Amino acid sequence: MRIAVVGCGAVGSLFAANLALLDDVEVWAFDLNELHVAAINRDGLRLTGAGDVVGHPRATADPAAIPPCDFGIVATKAMHTEAAIAATAHAFAAGCVATVQNGLGNEETLAAHAARVIRGTTFPAGKLLEPGHVQWDVQGDTTFGPFDASVPLAECERLADACTRAGMPAHAVADARGPQWRKVIFNASTNPIGALTGLTHGRVCERPDLRALVSGLVAEGKAVAAAQGIELDADPEELIDHAARPEVAYDHKASMLQDVEARRPTEVDFLNGGIVRFGRESGVPTPLNEAIWALIKGVEASWTQS
């Protein structure tokens, strides 16, 4: 089996390094960061933290170098999906391409370039420390499911089986929208609140008025999911309260807060923006998500002011 990981930031690297440990899988790691690519080809791709691994995928910054693959795993930031799949789709002409990205709309973007798309949601997280070296912060499950009827469930199972054997527990389900929307609602309801206030997840949750605002955002997301017939696999509210515990993620600065502090573009278009767009399609009003979306876009716009 041949798998290409498209976008080898933190999450992509977790997949690429672990999968490269398997004898029966040939792994390609595509990333535009030439230093990262060179380091992987020289010393391997090293993970430390929640697991200590050195994998040896074949890394390249040249999309034309990727041979035909059975699977692609797209792990770029959501705003780079279009460019990434446009450059690499040739490798998946006979295979399937899965997304493990954040947010809504990635599957649709992939499907414009690739015939067989797998919807995926993943919970592991990490941080790129230096070229060739990723800190593995959190282990977690991955769920795969067909985006549409063109993908047999068996193909999702084959990919999930490889990931599981590689130490990245994964399973395949017929409708993977439940876990995807649970994660999107969690992220869309908490990340921007941290980004706008500068508060960690725990401090957001211990302010009753702010926690109520989070619940208002969650309720809109749930209503949009329900209107589309999506059954959430768990209540995002429980995840939010769980994460607020001191031993879990009380002190965690949401990735969007980290992005805002570093003045990097955020994924808000695919989180709150995604909920708003799907809400419009299903006729569900999402005024709070619209407000939060506009505020974060305003924050991003403030960086280009003189």
Added chain:
Amino acid sequence: MTKVVVAGAGSIGSLLAGHLARVADVTVLTRREEHATALRENGLRVSGRSDFTAQLAATADPFRLPEDTELAILACKGTDLEPLAATLEGRLPGATVMTIQNGLGAEDVVAAHGDWPLLSAVTFMSGTRHGDDHVEYVLDTATWIGPYRETTEADARRVAELIESAGLKVEAFHDLRPAQWSKLVFNATVNGVAALTCLPHDFHFAETERLSDLGHLVRDLVDEGRAVAIAAGVQMHDDPWEMNVLATERGDRHFPSMLEDVEARRPTELESINGALVREARRHGVAVPLHEALYRLVKAREASYS
């Protein structure tokens, strides 16, 4: 000449004191002694739309204000008004007292500390302090004055005439509430959005091209504010959305004080502006979910300083 006290020498207090000193006998009450010393020794330079240096009396000691003061303008920030009014209790027996703070409720704070006749005012002019003895007159928009307690429109007009003869734009009203509410809704919206996005009040606030543009949020916030005004029995004097469009079309990039306060990690006037609007909404049973969200987010941002 009319004996006038201007309490508070931020940019608005300085603009009023400097101009009034040309036609009245002005004493400025400052918070810091060195500020008063600088004003006594150097005079107050006004640049920008006016250009002169005013000679005036100044003190940081409220007990040295002239007892025969006829008009006292309390021009401090809303957050400093309560302690200021407390120090004036039992003093300035012949004075008419005029508040000029943002938001709602300043008059009642003062009323609780004495039985002076009260005028209320809102101002749209703006300035920038370049030092204790120098203020730049930036926006020469009007100050509006109306009766509040034991005063009439004629009293408001007399003070307006004095201010106008000093070279500032001013208008007297028989009821200030329509103007005050226009400014309240405008400030709650624009200052809150600016404080959260770090954008100065510029063209972004009127953009409505894309779904995520800030103009939609600004308009929705104005609509909520209008509903509260109507429920409170007030027909706003100016439409805050039009005020917003006009201000941004001028091409100015105004930095609202709430944005400056947030960036300097100082307490903001949130309670007397956004807090006042939200409390009025609750009192009249009007749902203002977006203003509630804005208020909670800025409040939480202030909490993030500690």
